[in-house]
Amino acid sequence: MVSVTLENISKRYDDIVALHRVSFTAPDKKITVILGPSGCGKTTTLRIIAGFIAPDEGVIKFNDTIINDLPPQKRNVGFVFQNISLFPHLTVFQNIAFGLEIRKYSKGEIKRRVSELIDLLGLNGLEDRYPRELSGGQQQRVGLARALAPYPNVLLLDEPLSSLDANLREQLKWEIKSIQRKTGVTAIYVTHDLSEAFTIGDYIIIMNHGRIIQKGIPEEIMKSPANRFVAEFLRFSNFFEGNVVHTDEKYEYIRTARGTIFAALKMHQVNDKVLFSIRPERFRIYLNKHNMPKNKKANIIEGTIRSIRFESHYYMIEVETKEGNLKVISTEFNELSEKYLGKHCYLETSPENITFIKNKNY
Amino acid sequence: MKVKVIISLLPLFFLLLFFYYPLFSVLRDAFLVEDTFTISNFIRILSSPLEQRVILFTFYQAILSTYLTLVLGLPAAYLFGKYDFPGKEIIRSLITIPFVLPSIVVALGFIILFGENGILPRIFSTITGIDISLDGLTLILLAHAYYNAPIVIQMVSSSMERMDPYLEEAAESLGDSGIHKFMYIFFPQIFPALVSSALLTFIFCFMSFTIVITLGGPQYRTIEVHLFSLYKVLFRKGEAAALAVLQLITSLTFSYIYIKSTESITKIERLGRVERARVEKIFSNIRDLIDIKKLFLVIYFIFLLAFFMFPIMSVVFSSFYDRVTNNFTLDGYLTLLSSVYSPYLGTSPQRAIYNSLLYAVATMIGATLLGLLASYSTSRIKIPFRSLYSALIIVPLGVSTITLSLGLVRSYLVSDFFYENIWILILVAHILVGFPFTMRAISNALERVDPDLIDAGRMLGADDIHTFMKIDLPIIAPGIIVGGIFAFAISIGEMAATLFLASPDYITIPVAMYSFISVRKYVVASAMGTILILITFISFLVIRLFGEKQIAGGF
Numbered sequence: 001m002v003s004v005t006l007e008n009i010s011k012r013y014d015d016i017v018a019l020h021r022v023s024f025t026a027p028d029k030k031i032t033v034i035l036g037p038s039g040c041g042k043t044t045t046l047r048i049i050a051g052f053i054a055p056d057e058g059v060i061k062f063n064d065t066i067i068n069d070l071p072p073q074k075r076n077v078g079f080v081f082q083n084i085s086l087f088p089h090l091t092v093f094q095n096i097a098f099g100l101e102i103r104k105y106s107k108g109e110i111k112r113r114v115s116e117l118i119d120l121l122g123l124n125g126l127e128d129r130y131p132r133e134l135s136g137g138q139q140q141r142v143g144l145a146r147a148l149a150p151y152p153n154v155l156l157l158d159e160p161l162s163s164l165d166a167n168l169r170e171q172l173k174w175e176i177k178s179i180q181r182k183t184g185v186t187a188i189y190v191t192h193d194l195s196e197a198f199t200i201g202d203y204i205i206i207m208n209h210g211r212i213i214q215k216g217i218p219e220e221i222m223k224s225p226a227n228r229f230v231a232e233f234l235r236f237s238n239f240f241e242g243n244v245v246h247t248d249e250k251y252e253y254i255r256t257a258r259g260t261i262f263a264a265l266k267m268h269q270v271n272d273k274v275l276f277s278i279r280p281e282r283f284r285i286y287l288n289k290h291n292m293p294k295n296k297k298a299n300i301i302e303g304t305i306r307s308i309r310f311e312s313h314y315y316m317i318e319v320e321t322k323e324g325n326l327k328v329i330s331t332e333f334n335e336l337s338e339k340y341l342g343k344h345c346y347l348e349t350s351p352e353n354i355t356f357i358k359n360k361n362y
Numbered sequence: 363m364k365v366k367v368i369i370s371l372l373p374l375f376f377l378l379l380f381f382y383y384p385l386f387s388v389l390r391d392a393f394l395v396e397d398t399f400t401i402s403n404f405i406r407i408l409s410s411p412l413e414q415r416v417i418l419f420t421f422y423q424a425i426l427s428t429y430l431t432l433v434l435g436l437p438a439a440y441l442f443g444k445y446d447f448p449g450k451e452i453i454r455s456l457i458t459i460p461f462v463l464p465s466i467v468v469a470l471g472f473i474i475l476f477g478e479n480g481i482l483p484r485i486f487s488t489i490t491g492i493d494i495s496l497d498g499l500t501l502i503l504l505a506h507a508y509y510n511a512p513i514v515i516q517m518v519s520s521s522m523e524r525m526d527p528y529l530e531e532a533a534e535s536l537g538d539s540g541i542h543k544f545m546y547i548f549f550p551q552i553f554p555a556l557v558s559s560a561l562l563t564f565i566f567c568f569m570s571f572t573i574v575i576t577l578g579g580p581q582y583r584t585i586e587v588h589l590f591s592l593y594k595v596l597f598r599k600g601e602a603a604a605l606a607v608l609q610l611i612t613s614l615t616f617s618y619i620y621i622k623s624t625e626s627i628t629k630i631e632r633l634g635r636v637e638r639a640r641v642e643k644i645f646s647n648i649r650d651l652i653d654i655k656k657l658f659l660v661i662y663f664i665f666l667l668a669f670f671m672f673p674i675m676s677v678v679f680s681s682f683y684d685r686v687t688n689n690f691t692l693d694g695y696l697t698l699l700s701s702v703y704s705p706y707l708g709t710s711p712q713r714a715i716y717n718s719l720l721y722a723v724a725t726m727i728g729a730t731l732l733g734l735l736a737s738y739s740t741s742r743i744k745i746p747f748r749s750l751y752s753a754l755i756i757v758p759l760g761v762s763t764i765t766l767s768l769g770l771v772r773s774y775l776v777s778d779f780f781y782e783n784i785w786i787l788i789l790v791a792h793i794l795v796g797f798p799f800t801m802r803a804i805s806n807a808l809e810r811v812d813p814d815l816i817d818a819g820r821m822l823g824a825d826d827i828h829t830f831m832k833i834d835l836p837i838i839a840p841g842i843i844v845g846g847i848f849a850f851a852i853s854i855g856e857m858a859a860t861l862f863l864a865s866p867d868y869i870t871i872p873v874a875m876y877s878f879i880s881v882r883k884y885v886v887a888s889a890m891g892t893i894l895i896l897i898t899f900i901s902f903l904v905i906r907l908f909g910e911k912q913i914a915g916g917f
């Protein structure tokens with residue numbers, strides 16, 4: 001198997017910069033996810049690796065071999081398309097066998113390999129059907145089998161689940177992950193869907209405006225987003241700015257412009273300016289001060305409940321505080337209703353829940 | 363890479379040799395007199411009262427024909443687009459037949475049905491005692507409407523069916539209804555299709571030859587017919603060339619506008635592709651017939667079918683019935699199969715049939731290959747000066763058949779080789795006439811191939827040849843077949859170029875029919891017409907079989 005390395009890849013279309021000095025290495029035998037909003041350049045990156053688009057600058061390597069000049073059909077790469085794009089005039093069997101036939105495998109070898117993939121993807125009994133006779137999920141399984149059949153070095157997946165409905169998406173993303181584990185193929189997976197990225201990815205690259213903003217393993221990225229864009233894209237909210245005013249051996253204390261003091265795990269020096277976020281589900285909300293845990297190091301903010309919104313399996317509560325309106329998620333309010341609107345409340349969170357954003361700019 | 367260059371240059375080479383060079387010869391004739399540049403030919407043409415009348419009449423009849431075509435076609439288009447009823451698809455298919463019917467057959471049908479001593483005037487005079495027959499102009503207009511109404515019906519009704527039904531509902535929910543809704547919501551959506559189909563009709567009528575020369579007699583002649591006699595009868599080559607150039611400028615201009623107008627249709631399509639338009643079901647049961655409005659619809663459709671079917675049926679009928687002796691006869695078919703020399707043709711009828719089939723098969727192969735190479739080049743190969751290439755390829759569509767034949771004669775008939783093998787030029791003319799249709803059918807099919815499929819093939823290791831053989835070809839096969847059949851049908855019905863070029867031994871069925879019609883041998887002419895109807899009908903069925911809903915190979 002191979003690792004895929006991009007070095008300083010740039011691509012322009014007229015005045016638009018599609019990619020600017022993109023560099024990363026997709027490690028061998030792992031799934032690398034490229035995540036970002038639409039138009040961020042993630043699909044262009046994938047198509048450059050596939051060979052459909054030539055970069056203006058930069059080097060693409062499979063292991064240590066530069067493959068810039070290799071045409072797509074010689075790169076031995078599997079590609080799974082957003083629109084699935086099965087050959088409409090071929091059966092499931094013929095679709096999967098397509099790449100093997102072109103590579104002139106023997107009849108027996110083709111038959112063996114195709115049935116191996118049909119077993120792997122649970123397509124048994126569908127061999128002689130045409131794509132139009134399959135469900136969306138079955139079609140994309142065939143798409144996956146077709147891409148894997150000729151033993152590709154690398155598997156590229158371009159938003160493979162976005163044309164499917166939600167339940168199917170959930171199921172197939174686990175399947176893709178397990179198939180990648182079984183085959184050990186190096187995979188690069190492009191998506192704009194956060195949960196897909198963090199479920200599937202061993203390694204995540206976040207892109208915006210044709211540049212890489214952050215790359216790393218999923219936990220790392222969640223623990224410390226590179227900037228406000230990443231934080232917001234990862235659905236962080238409740239942002240605060242402040243100065244570190246005091247530190248002790250375990251904690252640091254930050255004062256915001258409005259005068260609230262937050263305790264956080266120690267990461268900075270006194271006088272450092274910091275940007276941080278507390279995710280809505282990290283707050284606990286109390287109506288009564290006496291119910292709050294006593295013996296714990298905690299940050300407490302007072303406020304007034306301004307709105308309560310029921311979202312399929314939790315409540316989204318907006319609390320007005322002197323730090324501005326904060327979002328809080330609670331699953332505990334049993335019979336939330338209008339009677340809580342305007343009530344005084346306390347928001348509590350522990351220092352561990354404070355996530356620093358490395359760069360204050362977007 | 364080398365192969366690709368050859369592929370994209372082959373069609374261009376063919377066109378340069380057999381289209382642009384002949385066209386250049388026409389230009390040379392028009393502007394050069396005794397090797398000096400002059401516009402005297404144009405001045406002579408434009409100042410002559412005869413030619414002035416011809417030019418004016420050409421526009422006059424084309425405008426009237428287009429108008430009549432719209433009057434005839436639009437109500438049907440509206441009903442097809444708006445309502446659903448039993449037998450709709452069959453009726454719709456039946457009324458598209460005229461478009462693939464050879465124009466000489468249409469002309470013959472109208473002569474037999476409406477002309478002097480025709481079936482309808484006879485019935486009319488038996489009932490009322492009054493003798494009437496339609497004059498040449500009326501016959502021309504009717505035949506043009508008959509020929510072109512299918513285009514209007516097909517283009518407009520399918521644009522209605524592509525309309526976004528939510529738009530009308532949105533308008534209704536905003537309180538819009540009646541005339542206002544029609545004018546502001548409905549009409550703008552079908553307008554591009556309406557304009558395109560009217561333009562196409564105008565172009566066809568403007569360059570129409572066979573119908574005018576057969577039905578118009580000596581007093582009604584268009585530029586195209588006049589070109590024919592200027593060169594063939596009077597041999598005034600300079601003036602013929604000048605008139606051809608004037609016609610060329612006009613037809614190319616209108617063709618350009620037409621092509622631009624079809625682009626706006628596709629744009630509208632792309633905006634609203636949510637769901638198929640709602641069609642209202644009428645006649646769900648027999649009691650609906652009591653409803654006056656619906657009964658009216660039934661009567662209208664019967665009239666429409668009659669209008670489209672009677673000329674065809676009367677040709678078939680008159681092939682068995684001699685209206686001079688008032689007897690049923692098989693003479694027509696016996697004459698047609700005989701290998702005896704006919705003084706009217708200068709050869710045997712059998713020979714004409716043999717020639718027709720030979721040309722048609724060769725044209726089918728030639729035009730399909732040419733269309734395949736050209737459309738593959740424009741949609742699959744990255745060629746430099748792509749838009750120039752496409753323009754060079756599309757121009758033959760806007761050039762009249764007589765101009766083309768004139769060019770071929772002026773550039774090639776000077777050599778003994780072509781003089782002795784005139785069939786080559788006839789075949790070339792047939793291929794050039796059929797080529798825009800195969801080109802269109804195949805490039806439409808090619809452009810509908812999902813580009814991801816090509817990428818998928820490449821990812822799986824397919825090179826260009828694999829991609830073409832294993833992905834493109836199987837997917838576009840129906841388009842190729844439809845284009846090929848169209849070329850076959852066009853060749854077998856082609857008259858203008860063959861009449862212009864052929865010496866007696868090389869004539870085809872339509873030319874033979876024309877000769878028989880000139881001497882009022884309607885039984886033999888109809889027998890030949892019936893053969894053509896049969897062939898056309900089979901071609902039509904094959905085209906339908908391959909699910910091509912658009913007529914004229916995607917025009």
